[in-house]
């Protein structure tokens with residue numbers, strides 16, 4: 001059988017266009033709870049047009065990665081964190097939580113089956129996309145009584161090339177907000193992302209690659225960049241410190257963010273979570289106090305920010321090139337994921353045994 005949805009790439013993987021051959025599926029009903037988990041070919045779905053999730057956005061997702069280690073093993077990076085966040089997202093959307101063990105079993109199953117799609121190329125990884133959506137055909141404004149869980153995967157690439165560390169230009173969004181207090185900014189629900197595309201497009205029209213989100217109340221405090229968390233490298237009296245905005249409820253608690261805070265502290269940098277205003281970002285760059293800024297997330301790992309555009313002018317971070325702390329932390333994270341650096345936190349869940 002040929003699987004027409006799985007599209008193994010010939011020209012090196014992009015993001016989300018080289019799906020592997022299989023997917024895991026499970027169903028939730030009030031009578032049976034979660035049941036019927038099975039793995040099968042990645043195929044189109046048959047959906048009722050009145051499926052509640054399509055109309056009212058009861059849809060949550062996750063993003064995590066499997067890596068081929070230096071010893072040939074394949075491991076998934078901190079999937080327990082994604083399993084817990086998936087539960088938090090489901091709770092926020094009045095959806096049933098998928099047990100952590102079911103989440104991990106699905107991940108193990110798909111990775112064990114499709115890891116062959118992942119070459120030895122250290123710049124490639126297997127991006128895993130868990131998804132849960134409301135399937136009841138009913139247009140009443142209330143939570144669905146049926147849900148579907150899916151897990152699919154694609155090969156992601158390009159994180160070791162020269163391009164991977166190319167600094168991005170960002171536009172501070174003054175018009176749009178990503179998240180509001182009491183909203184859904186701290187969970188991964190589909191409804192957060194569609195509305196962000198128009199701001200992303202405005203950034204592109206202003207000649208920038210990414211959008212930076214400010215808090216919605218004062219439009220003063222820096223929150224995130226696109227779908228990634230932000231870090232500031234600052235030269236303080238006690239040496240180099242790493243600063244990231246605290247989790248106020250309107251930021252997505254990134255697994256990469258958490259991992260980098262841990263790795264940075266272990267490396268000996270002072271780390272802190274504090275508010276940073278746009279004004280402060282600009283001023284401290286001019287003073288040479290903030291020397292590097294980078295964004296982080298599962299998809300793009302660590303991405304340096306080179307230039308910032310705001311309504312009343314542009315500025316450059318450092319000399320606009322990737323700085324030493326950015327490079328070091330990025331290398332440390334990638335080495336940890338591939339088993340080339342110590343893993344005291346037990347972050348690697350080995351699914352496929354070493355081959356060498």
Ligand SMILES: *Cc1c(COP(=O)(O)O)cnc(C)c1O
Nearest residue numbers: 227228229252254255256297298
């Ligand atoms: C997923 C996501 C992140 C990064 O989270 P990771 O767990 O590190 O991948 C950051 N911000 C937003 C808005 C996100 O959706």
